[in-house]
Amino acid sequence: GGIVEVNAAPGLRMHISPSFGKGRDVGKAxxxxxxxxxxxxxxxxIAVTGTNGKTTTVRLAAHLLKAQGLRVGMTNTDGVYVNGRQTDSGDCSGPRSARNVLMHPDVDAAVLETARGGLLREGLAFDQCEVAIVTNMGGGDHLGLNYITTLEDLSVLKRVIVLNxxxxxxxxxxxxxxxxxxxAPxxxxxxxxxxxxxEHPVIATHRAQGKRVVFVQRGHIVCAEAGFEKRLPLSQVPLTRGGQIGFQVENVMASVGAAWAVGVPWDAIQRGLTSFISDVHGVPGRFNVFDYRGATVIADYGHNPDAIAALVAATEAMPAGRRSVVISGAGDRRDEDIRAQTQILGASFDEVLLYQDACQRGRADGEVLGLLRDGLKGARRTRHVQEIHGEFIAIDTALESLDKGDLCLILIDQVDEALAHIQQRVAAARPAAPARRTRKKAAS
Known part of the structure; x- marks a missing residue:
């Protein structure tokens, strides 16, 4: 016999349901x-959802898979990435972006941020996932939008990835x-x-049943199952600053749990944890730390009370003289959620600079600033409050007032633009390198 035809897109119906004779399951063949x-x-x-920590967890989980040699497709609120190359930008945490990754021919594994908005609009981009990570729910976020009014409503929505x-x-x-x-059920x-x-009861019970748990013990992340135990030193995980940043420790535990579930070797997990750096390139807008004329500047995209509380806990572990914070608020959040952010900050920062976002999301001019100011009434520590229109003006004002040893937390809105602006200011503040002197050759 010989080949009489090569068809790149053959029709199967004539074979499955022929007009005469017996059908054959050629698709299976x-x-x-x-x-x-x-x-x-x-x-x-790997699908990732939750209130806070989603993007960092997605990026770290993808990095751990890459350490195994896989070509990873990743979606998050910063964009779409295939094998380390960005193919789209903006908020790409919905199912359309996820489908683009899943259909890409060069992807060996996918890590997909699965946010509330996309779930409500279109559901999931996949029928099932190998791993579902839920970072946290806390007090929730976006409550009052799209008929999601309670934490229970939000939990029912976000557990969709667990169901699948x-x-x-x-x-x-x-x-x-x-x-x-x-x-879990x-x-x-x-x-x-x-x-x-x-020693948390849920962890202790699960471990006693011989099931997998991940926890922290004496400066190590411990991964345990039945008689097995693997210890990963936090001192070798730069993202956590030696275990000092609690919310990053939780993001690391979630990512390690996912990598363990898909069979990433432990040496690859260790390499990935050591090589993952929390800078503006690795995790933009997620606890990026800068040195500005001897002061510590931290830029973060935290935008709800739980995120603010986690940031406060992290910054309190860092020595500083005067502490200042730059903050705005998203206009589509509930009044009480906006007030709660500055209530938390007022107990830990000496100075608060309030700025108005470029987009007020349906709020009247100055309304969000008023709510933030209300949250500072009776603040335990804050003694100076300043209102500024414009994110970059607020950043410049905060930086200009810093002395050596101070700490400034900047809660950014326009992530890429704000980080670029901060980097530019930090670079300009560095002392110029001394000119290299060249020695003249002696005359022969």
Whole structure:
């Protein structure tokens, strides 16, 4: 015999349902040929949701998979990335961007930020995932929007990724967050719990049952299951600053739990944790630390009370003289959520600079500033409050007032633009390098 035709896109219906004779399942034969040995053609899919920490967890989990040698597709609120190259920018945490990654021919594994908005609009881009991570729920965010009015409503929405874990897959859940821990019974596969406290009742019970847990003990992240235990030193995880930044420790535990679930070797996990750097390139707008004329400047995109509380806890672990903070508020949040942010900051910062966002999201001019100012009434520590129109003007004002040893937390709105502006100011403040002197050759 010989080949009489090569068809790149053959029609199968004539073979499956012929006009005469017996139908043949040629589709199965094609797939069996493409994926021999019983493979199903699927790639590992890690979906990440929660209130805070999603983007950092996505980026770190993708980095750990890359350390294994996989070509990783990643979506988050910063863009779409395929094998380290950015292919789209902006908020790409919805199903459309996820589908672009899943259809890309060069992707061996996908890590997908799965945010509230995309879930409400279109649901999921996949039928099932190998790993679902829920970082935390806390007090929630975006409450009052799209008929999601309570934390319970938001939890029901975000546990959708847990419901769609494959039977052979894993949900990685925050044991210390009751709303997240309560999602465990809804997972069709296994559950890995994580929490900083290894004695937390949920962690202790799960571990006693021989199931997977991730926790912190004596400066190490401990990954335990039945008789197995792996310890990863926090001193070798730059993202956590030696374990000082609690919310980053939680993001690391979630990412490690996911990498463990998809079979990343431990040496690759350790390499990935050591090489992941929390700078404006690795995790833009997520606790980026700068030195400005001897003062510590931290830029972060925190924008809800839980994020602010976590940032305050992290900055309080850092020595400083005078502490200042630059903050605005998203106009589409509830009044009480906007006030709560400055209530938290007022107990820890000496000076607060309020600025008005470029987009007020439906609020009247000055309304958000008024709510932020209300939150500072009766503040325990804040003694000086300043209102400024314009994000960059507020940043410049804060930087100009810094002395050596001070600390300034800047809660940015326009992430890329604000970070570029801060980097420019930091670079301009560095002392010029001394000119190199050249020695004249002696006359011969």
């Amino acid at each position: 094609v797939i069996d040929h493409m994926y021999p040995g019983g493979g199903n053609g699927r790639i590992p899919v 874990v494959a039977p052979t897959g894993t949900a990685v859940l925050n044991a210390a967050d009751p709303a997240v821990a309560a999602m 809804h997972c069709p596969g296994r559950v890995t719990f994580f929490a900083q406290d290894g």
